[in-house]
Amino acid sequence: MDVDQFRMLGHELVEWIAAYRERLEELPVMSRVEPGEVAAQLPAEPPQQGEGLGDIVADLERVVLPGITHWNHPGWFAYFPSNSDLASVLADLVASGLGPQGMSWQTSPAATEVEDVVMEWLRQMIGLPESFTGVIHDSASTATFTALLCARERTTGFGQNRGGLQAEEAPLVVYASDQAHSSIPKAALLAGFGAEHLRLVPTDDEHALRADLLEKAVAEDRAAGHRPCAVVAATGTTATTALDPVGRVADVAERHGLWLHVDAALAGTAMICPEFRWMWEGAERADSIVFNPHKWMGPGFDLSAYYVRDPEHLVRVMSTDPSYLRTAQDGLVRNLRDWGIPLGRRFRALKLWFVIREHGVQGLQARIRRDVANAQWLEEQVDAAGEWERLAPVPLQTVCLRHAPGALAGDETALDAHNLAVVDAVNRSGQSYLTSAVVKGVRMIRVSIGAERTERRHVEAVWQALCEAAAAAR
């Protein structure tokens, strides 16, 4: 493609994205295609000769758009918000247009230095002490994996430089709550701890980790000759946004020399508002913290913020030093390839830079406060309605509920099926999209508020849709 064609098509595609965002509300939130329907519209074999992009807009409309579930739709209440602010869309375009690969400072100094600055801005924005240094990872899963690798190496005194875990005399143990995100067991398994050395500590009635049981589990492991290594505390679990008592977990971690990693994937964004920071009190004592601006804040997927208290340790675990990567500035700058797993790095920092500049801290705070207020409004409706149960506290933007008509009282199987039918009916309407989860054997409908364009009227509409679907399904 020459630059003139790019210019023409680029304008057309930017216009198409703008028009898509304008008409989002008219589209069904959840894609209605059947499995295989999108693929069936594409040739099974690649074109042998370049065919040009032709009428790409028509193809996007015909093939791609029907197969899109619209995460930026104001009726998005599924899983968790994953906003892609239009400023971030432009930043992604610029990042691709410039095409730098920021593995070393020298390979594009701006990619490293913009990241240095925006991660420092973000640290200030979420109220972390200056002792933390941040780096961008693709996802919380990768950041948590990195954290457990660092924990492993601290406990073993850099066993990776000897026989690794295979040469350790006593097994190392990782702790998290029974509500921890699946990325935590996954990271523990991938980091070689083994399923037998992962303890999922029971949670209380509000689904928060019980620090007393954590202490007990650590003591039992010690008595058995195991080596407690790391604990992951959640600020905002995935299913219910439960808040583990980070301060009390930090007490246990400090007493027993555990690495403390805080997973605030969704909730970290709320820390931009000082009034929510009590939720992770104690996080300043963590060894590492991850949160996902790509969820609630605005930079589109993928952009995860990873903060550590001891960057030298991280770099010592992660760095490699082959001759072909050495540069003259190595002692003077951050080479971000040494701050994570992949060598190559996209210029993700541009997305944060654009979004923070576009909205300012106050603009972002206002949106978070709006979403939390909307969740509180819904919480009040649920609490006041007959036959509806709220199944978890609502500290943030997720309301967990179920419809429990008297006729089904005590019949968990029937309640499960009834609530699944309610979710299905709402989703099929196309106006809103909800997902459910089973927590401690109870099926809950989750209303996860926080799409950028979701206003009170959309929350009112989903509540009305839930009530109507529940009445129809009984």
Ligand code: PLP
């Ligand atoms: N931790 C929590 C609490 C989450 O809710 C999620 C995603 O929903 C993750 C981790 C994983 O995030 P990522 O997709 O960035 O790996």
